[in-house]
Amino acid sequence: MTLKRVPAIFFRTEAGNEPVRDWLKALDQVDRRRIGEDIKLAEYGWPIGMPTCRPMGEGLHEIRSRISNGRIARALFYIDAMQRMVLLHAFIKKSQATPAEDLRLARTNKRKHEQGLT
Template identity: 75%
Template sequence: MPAPAPAGEPTHTTPLKRVPAIFYRTEAGNEPVRGWLKGLDRDDRRRIGESIKLVEFGWPIGMPTCRPMREGLHEVRTDLPSNRIARVLFYIDKRQRMVLLHAFIKKSRTTPMEDLELAKANKRKHERGVP
């Protein structure tokens, strides 16, 4: 009988993340998406976390969970109670990580340009070497 895997090591039955999620970090050390998530209630955080997890393990994944945007951006889509819709914008970096760039509660049919521009700016900064 083979020895059990060391604690924390994947076993043959543990599925591997195809694209592990990381939080974009600003030059000042802030993680905007993590901070946004902490401001939500526990149930909302859980639902959004489950959607992110679906992308991590199922990449590439399509609608209704994930949708490509433009310029290499994608969005994780999560329906929340009270007809609210959460969006987490991300890109896949050179190291095959899902970099969570920006998040918001969608209030209109289209993604606001300001939110897209902020995600694109964060992507450019991350690509230039901000961890």
């Protein structure tokens, strides 16, 4: 049995919400399954490069998924001190560059998670 090299967990807000889990639940089953397969590929194969994962700077990485209707989904994560993939933020990409607001939100969530680690 192959073990996950970096098991994925969801970032949890102070209010107890899990933004990436909630985002995934709002997608249809086909898209959710495709993104889940890409996350699983990263969990078992870490470190993994393009086309599945790409470093985004400051310890952030993105999982790149092609979903229905030609859309592109991104899930931003980092590897924490306990060697877990912490899924911080996710979105459907609408432009060539990753929006600064999405990167800012992921970095903010990363800092919050790092401060809350035991």
